[in-house]
Amino acid sequence: MKSRHKKLLAIGLAVAGLGIIAALVLNAFQSNLVFFFSPTQVAAGEAPSGRAFRIGGLVESGSLKREADGLTVHFVVTDTAKTIPVTYKGILPDLFKEGKGTVAEGSLGTDGVFTATQVLAKHDENYMPPEAAHALEQAQKAQATVVQQ
């Protein structure tokens, strides 16, 4: 084996070693690296207690209610298994919609209501024109009626 091939092998091994170290470190800090907790994780007690954290999931359809002051909103965050009711006073981002993803930062009260200080919209990876989205929706509805029958 030539010396330069040895060197290349040594570099390769060093990089692989670093990769393993990085993987272990990231694995150890797994809980600090997640941006938000799902309602199921919160129900299981995985969310930090005593300090602010973020919850993420879908805004349950039909759950969004606005108070008379026009700023305070109530909605329910769901991951289809568990749900958390949220109260927030402030301006919602453009993409915030029922049935779409959201991430809210705040704290969980003893009454089980999450009081948010910031609400963000979580966008998905689907990009299409409105007509295509409409067609897709129609197709899904048709599919649903077939299943029901």
Added chain:
Amino acid sequence: MSINWYKFSAPASFYGLAGRLAPWFAWAAALLTVVGLYLGFFVAPTDFQQGEAYRVIFIHVPAAWMSMFIYLVMAAWAAIGLAFNTRLSFMMARALAPTGAMFTFVALWTGAFWGKPMWGAWWVWDARLTSELILLFLYVGIMALWAAIDDPRRGDKAGALLALIGAINVPIIYFSVQWWNTLHQGSSIKPTGSSMDEVMLAGMLIMAFAAWFYTAAVAFVRVRRIILERERHTEWVKHVLESA
């Protein structure tokens, strides 16, 4: 046809090759940019959720891809340089770094402008955004290290080492949206296909190719400067400078 690759590993012969290739790559980049931007801003349809604001992806995604790709190429040159002690490899690594840093900055900056109206925040400390910011710091750190060491050969090796260590960050950026809960959306292009409209996808891919050609053109121009500077005591450089 056999090409003598070893010939071009000599800075003196690569200087000429890079000079001949650079204009072709620059023209290809310009042409693709015009086509890509036209597709992106005039042909591609409006998005069903984001309206017109989604059009930032025609800059944001190619810039973000290139920021990671250039880093990997730079780290590969660094590894080759360290293993085979070839001067030109280190010069290529040095030539690529500023463009990589620029694309990283563009990705972060356009992302912030998109994030404010769409997410409701300029910046969040989620895994994707944070690891991309670390990438910018890596680029800047490597360039600073190169600039701080006066002896070019020693500087080459120190910077190359840092570049190699930092390469760990690239897969972390790429897979962050799969490994952890992030605010940043997942990848639209998966092995199973894409979840994007075809025209949108075409515009984005063309812009990515444009960014690739631009990177190559700029790197060739930059590496020529580095070669001239490093080899200024040799006869051939004196020859080049006299005839210019």
